[in-house]
Amino acid sequence: MKKFMTVAAALSVIAFGACKKEALDSQTPNKNVQAVVNINLTSGATLPLVIGPDTNYVLNSGTYFLNGKTYVANTGSITIAAGVQIKGIKKATAAEASALVVTRGGKIFANGTANSPVVFTSAEATPAVGDWGGIVILGNAKTNQNTATFSPTIEGISTPTLPAGIDATYGSADTTLNGESSGSLTYVRCEYAGAAIAANNELNSFTFGGVGRGTVLHHLEASYGADDSFEFFGGVVNAKYLASLNTNDDIFDFDFGYNGTLQFILGVRRTGFTYADANGIESDNDASGSSLTPRTQAKVSNMTLVGGSSSAFAGTLNGARLRRNSSYRIVNSVILGYTTGVALESGGTIADSAFFRNNLVHAFTAPAVVGGTLTGFNSIWVNATNSNANILLTSPFVTGGSFAPLPASPAASGADFTGFSGSFFDTSVAYRGAFPLASVSGGNWLAGWTAGF
Secondary structure, three states, X not given: OHHHEEEOOOOEEEOOOOOHHHHHOOOOOOOOXXXXXXXXXXXXXXXXXXXXXXXXXXXXXXXXXXXOEEEEOOOOEEEEOOOOEEEEOOOOOXXXXXXXXXXXXXXXXXXXXXXXXXXXXXXXXXXXXXXXOEEEEEOOOEOOOOOOXXXXXXXXOOHHHOOOOOOOEOOEOOOOOOOOOOEEEEEEEEEOOOEEEEOOEEEOOEEEEOOOOOOEEEEEEEEEEOOOOEEEEOOOOOEEEEEEEEEOOOOEEEEOOOOOEEEEEEEEOOOOOOOOOEOOEEEOOOOOOOOOOOOOEEEEEEEEEEOOOOOOOOOEOEEEEEEOOOEEEEEOOEEEOOOEEEEEEOOOOOOOOOEEEOOEEEEOOOOOEEOOOOOOOOEEEEOOOOOOOOOOOXXXXXXXXXXXXXXXXXXXXXXXXXXOOOOOOOOOOOOOOOOOOOOOOOOOOOOOOOOOO
């Protein structure tokens, strides 16, 4: 709305190169710079349908609204200060769902703090699951779906509704732009998001399509969402300190050749919430289980997935479902409270690149691992009535400020990063799961910025 906008008196310079590769590849210094117009919105404003090229919308403080989808165009950007709230207005249909979509070449800088996070939430007086769509970031990193002449369109977007000049495709067919940056999301909460246009065509709380490793992601919470909390379609973006609370589908979903690295990640489910075909992790190479490359291979360490305490929640399935020719590298993690601990459904020969090692896994029913045999120093237990009997986390099922899924024996030690030296992982930690011992100062990385735990 124009009445909320004031255009800065001076033009600021932001490093967007004139040639496409320079504009997108964070690893290549920009040789040409062009002026970018800063538009400062006032609290109470509704974000525009399109944040255009060479324009930076600045949200300094207060509350703002998404009424439908806001698209950040190529070379456009949005800057969101710590403490800002953005509320998605509930729409009549899922296809119209409010969302913030950063398209290829656009950038978002949403940087909260531990004491003042950026919060995306529902505009409803009584928020509910799926009130609005979520946050979508699209980049140019490689996927296994792109070709020289084709780029896939991200799920959850009704293409006939796209504004003129807006492209909702993502990814590329080569690795040239794997290092690009789409900006940064730090200390950000996303609540009551998710929208399904049709089966397998949904928005998630956080959706990343072909996002490059120059993008900074850490301290993100997805809560009370429809569909997945975090879905990665190809790309190589890395992330740390991700938390999910009560999403009705999968917590982490990897597809289309995603090859990033995740460490210190948490997924919690609680009673009183509706789940549907919900896994802790779901990983596919693609929908047909093809051998297209790059093979999906999320690299995960120090994950904690908490399901039910005395029985699995209705609608939940597996702690990890690794299927459709997916590869995987999952280490130093804790999974408990699901009917099945791990489902190995990948098929094909993946022993050259897939492993699941040094993990602690509980299941309510035997076998705890279906579809194959896990070796590599995993400890796997079946207990029909107590998911924490052997893993012995401290208070993993308690709600409120006393929630503390901290390690005791055996999770307090046993981490092994063999094969991961020099990577994105912090290989100095000895514990398994997302949190260090209670005695470690500052070890509870949920403190301050999250809600609901």
